[in-house]
Amino acid sequence: MSADLLRAQQNAVVEMVSIGPVAEELAARFAAAGHRLYLVGGSVRDALLDRDISDLDFTTDARPDAVLAVLKGWTDAIWDTGIAFGTIGARRRGTTVEITTFRADAYDRVTRNPVVRFGDTIEADLVRRDFTVNAMAVELTGEQRRFVDPHGGLAALAAGTLDTPATPQESFADDPLRMLRAARFVSQLGLTPAPRVLVAMTEMAGELSRITRERVQTELSKLLLGTHPRRAIELMVDTGLCEHVLPEVPAMRLAIDEHMQHKDVYTHSLVVMEQAIDRETDGPDLVLRLAALLHDIGKPDTRRKEPDGRVSFHHHEVVGAKMVRRRLRELRYPKSVVDDVAQLVFLHLRFHGYSGGEWTDSAVRRYVADAGPLLERLHKLVRSDCTTRNRRRAAALQRSYDSLEERISRLREQEALDAIRPDLDGNDIMALLGLPPGPQVGKAYKHLLALRMERGPLSREEAEAELRAWAAENGVDTGSA
Known part of the structure; x- marks a missing residue:
């Protein structure tokens, strides 16, 4: 591809990414302080897909203390709970932003926690990201905006392909949760994993045991709420991931549906899920x-x-x-x-x-x-x-x-x-039978509720007569009632 054509394509992409006035103001502040600021990751991806963007993600060469200095006096709210990982959160006129210093982390590959190391270039930052469609950035602080896509994320997005910047084995060894994120992006964005990604997911499914149940649940919920959850579940089953998340689902492949109309209960359940979604x-x-x-x-x-x-x-x-x-x-x-x-x-x-x-x-x-x-x-x-x-x-x-x-x-x-109750409540029962609070009141309540279910609403006189008859039949001590 010629340099002119590449530049024309990059300019076209930049024009597609509408960042809004809050991002413009933020970029101006970073530029004035002598730092670079990039819109990055899912924010760029979703802008290219014309999806709604509620939060904005940025990366910068500024270290966390410098980021705090840039934000001082500009934000409506600020939080630094992620500052150890280089992330500062802020809110401005209802827009939430997250700004993370360039990272060049290493992972212990025992947990999913990185040994945080700040980086110096956008390229080094992007290579550590999970998927190429999330490894794109738009520089906002240069003389003109610049699209940064060293791993072909734009082409992958256009082709509907899910691939990793580094090898999938490296990426998933660093953070096994990325395998579930792959399933989530299949559901949310309709992407198809590259063959090498499928191989790695199948080989490394057991690595999910390193991930906390809470994080697994979060990804599972997000993929179930996506547009194509059946595709995501099928991916999880086919690669073996589901054995470590919902093992009961692949187990349904062993049971033939009694109507003999489906290959197995598993397929039937996927169809039921799709039909429920339609409703x-x-x-x-x-x-x-x-x-x-x-x-x-x-x-x-x-x-x-x-x-x-x-x-x-x-x-x-x-x-x-x-x-x-x-x-x-x-x-x-x-x-x-x-x-x-x-x-x-x-x-x-x-x-x-x-x-x-x-x-x-x-x-x-x-x-x-x-x-x-x-x-x-x-x-x-x-x-x-x-x-x-x-x-x-x-x-x-x-x-x-x-x-x-x-x-x-x-x-x-x-x-x-929609609010079926006995015709007499607990206070009525205690007053009529002279009972103190206790198990006998509960039994009487259940009896009256069963009558209400069977016969519908009773008059006050009928309900009281039924209660006294029940008490007599069950030898309930009614005290002085």
């Missing part, structure tokens, strides 16, 4: 996506061959919910996420027990009560779990679920279906 209405939903991916992980442990030759997975939803709790806790997910995903897995088969249309009011009440605030997600999961290629059967299942939702709507009009 999202308020943006990516981590709980729904996790539940869809993991809803059948109990099948390998419950697989049985019946006398008639069919394969069954009795109670796989119960086993699966327990497995979900164990795995998500191990990955340090928040308790609310663990509880919600496990409950959706536990409930995902409930509908099929009534899919013939014989739903009673009592069954509808229990379905709504057990789902609680997860009801809308449960609707999406159950509908997504239909992956049969038999169009008539699929249509029949959808009609049956339409009927259930109609029943729920009708009951909602008649009673407070």
Whole structure:
């Protein structure tokens, strides 16, 4: 390529990167102090992809103390929690910036923590970055902006290729988390790993054991919330990474779906996840996506061959919910996420027990009560779990679920279906039976709740009569009541 053509391409790239007034002001301050400032990494990549950029990442030849001096009096807020690694964070008029001194780190390759060493050139800084698409920079402090791309990141981005500046083996040995980041970029950006990256990921998957569970969970969540999570999960399974993150997912390849319509439960689960994503209405939903991916992980442990030759997975939803709790806790997910995903897995088969249309009011009440605030997600999961290629059967299942939702709507009009409580509360029970707080009050409450589920709302007189009858039948000492 001629020098003129290269310069023309670089100028065109620079024009594509819109940095905004905050970056312009920052560059002017660094230039006035005699330092260089570069927009770098994901900020350049996302600008070239015309993606929204909420935060700006910069690198500079200025050492941290000099960076603090440049920022003094200009920022609305500043934090230096990363100063040991050369990173200063700041906020200006609602824009967050991170400025990191050139780095030329070495890694001990036992942990993922670098031995921090500051560098002197942008080229040395870029070669230590994870992927070539993140190893591009735009210099903002020269006489004119300059695009810096020593590792072909622009060409890789145009080709949709994910490769590393150094060899993948070197890069992943330095920081094994980069292998999960590769899967994340497959999901978020639709990139395809270069063949040598795939080889290294497969050879080095076990190195993930060096990474804390919290960091693994963060990357897993980001890739699940991306645009192409199925591709990312398939990459993790094919390279062996998933064995060290969600081993229950590749284990599903061993179980043949009972409908015999899919090669295995693993493929079925990926399809369910995609169909659940299609039903999202308020943006990516981590709980729904996790539940869809993991809803059948109990099948390998419950697989049985019946006398008639069919394969069954009795109670796989119960086993699966327990497995979900164990795995998500191990990955340090928040308790609310663990509880919600496990409950959706536990409930995902409930509908099929009534899919013939014989739903009673009592069954509808229990379905709504057990789902609680997860009801809308449960609707999406159950509908997504239909992956049969038999169009008539699929249509029949959808009609049956339409009927259930109609029943729920009708009951909602008649009673407070979303907040089902006994017709008498704990205070009423204690007053009527003369009981102090304790286990007997709880048992009475559960009895009245079961009646509420079975018969719907009772009048005050009916509820009190039922409570007294229960107390008499169970020999409850009612004191002086």
